[in-house]
Amino acid sequence: MGNEVGKYLPFWGKFISVIKILLKRSIAGDQVFEMSKGEFEAIGNREKSGYSFNLEIINGRVTNDLAGSAIARDLFQVLSDNEDIKRWMKGKSVKINMGNKFSLTLQSNEME
Numbered sequence: 001m002g003n004e005v006g007k008y009l010p011f012w013g014k015f016i017s018v019i020k021i022l023l024k025r026s027i028a029g030d031q032v033f034e035m036s037k038g039e040f041e042a043i044g045n046r047e048k049s050g051y052s053f054n055l056e057i058i059n060g061r062v063t064n065d066l067a068g069s070a071i072a073r074d075l076f077q078v079l080s081d082n083e084d085i086k087r088w089m090k091g092k093s094v095k096i097n098m099g100n101k102f103s104l105t106l107q108s109n110e111m112e
Contacts, residue, residue: 008074011043016078019106020085023094026108035102040071050100057094059111060086071098 012019015033022031040051053072056064060080066073075096079085095107 005070006074006077007044008071009078011039012075012078016082016085019079019104020082020088022106023085023108024088026094026106027092027110031106033104033106035098035104037102040102051102052099053097055094055096057089057092057096059091059093060089072096 018033022033025031037051051071053066053069053075054064055066055072055076056062057076057079062076066076079089091111093109093111096104098104
């Protein structure tokens with residue numbers, strides 16, 4: 001796992017502007033961002049474990065176990081490092097997932 005740390009940070013950093021817009025729009029309804037399989041494969045071969053993940057964030061904190069997913073961990077790191085997104089996530093429940101078709105789905109709700 002040591003060589004997986006931070007491996008996807010530059011990748012997610014490239015898309016942070018788009019992800020920020022989609023996150024804000026996701027309050028009104030699910031947003032989908034089609035990702036490129038080739039770009040993920042260029043970073044690392046995860047044929048056996050796959051590239052899919054679920055990321056659940058409540059009030060800016062991850063609530064599910066990301067131990068087995070460097071992709072999700074690095075995405076959360078990039079989101080947390082962005083001050084606008086970090087502020088926006090306060091008081092919200094956010095779910096981000098990607099299946100084996102490389103579609104990133106973003107969902108969010110205001111918390112009561």
